[in-house]
Amino acid sequence: MSSGSVRLTSAELRGVLDILLAIAESAFGSNEFARRGVDCLPRLVSSELTTLSVCNFETGHRSVVSDQAGAISQRELEAFDQYFFEHPLGREHARNPCAITKRIGDLLPESEFKRTPLYNDYYRRIRIDHVMAVPIHVDRRFLVSFVFNRGKRDFSERDRECLEVIRPHLGNFYRLSVAANRPCDAPASPETSARSAALTLPLTPREHDVLHWLAAGKTDRDIGAILDISPRTVHKHLQRLYEKLGVESRTAAVVRALAVRH
16 A cells, blocks of 8 residues: 555554545535545644645635634735745646655755745745645646645655555545536536546446436435435445445445546
């Protein structure tokens, strides 16, 4: 499961799985996914300020969900946007489908970073010296990352590896979390992606329908009512879906469908 130079212990891997399961419980609501992520991930890697950051490279604007209400003022948010295109992690991860977890220290020395206007006008004001970003969604317009921030103590290679292990799964859950009534400038909704993915899988038309509504977060009873079949029949379709997809749970079935799509 570990892919870097640091070999994670069994206890660390169990911690990764525990956090992943805690976040997966909210995978079908974008607001809840963001909130659960910024609340749960610091249990895996300690962080003085944790955010879900959405960078729009067409507008040069970043929006954030933070684990600390009011930790970043409107003035500070505007200061960040002023240097939006100069952020070392933003430049590294933007439009890069192979983006991986990085620290600012991986890209330039701390002394050099502290001489930048970005540091002095933004990070110094919020008392942050060290930053690590976990990119979970990248396309031509958007970069979505969980961002970990500390004041004095930098993030270790072990910290980076723990987050890199979980990163691909967070990306799948993020895509699942995007609501059906998303704004027109957001990434594609999970049920639309799952519907497209289902067309490439060896499923019956009814199984396609069940997977579509499963990705929309519907219960067995909901799906039965929509398709005019009993919840027991829905359950049977799900069991056949699981067998065909090689999975054992509802979330894993949708993640598998998205993996085929992407």
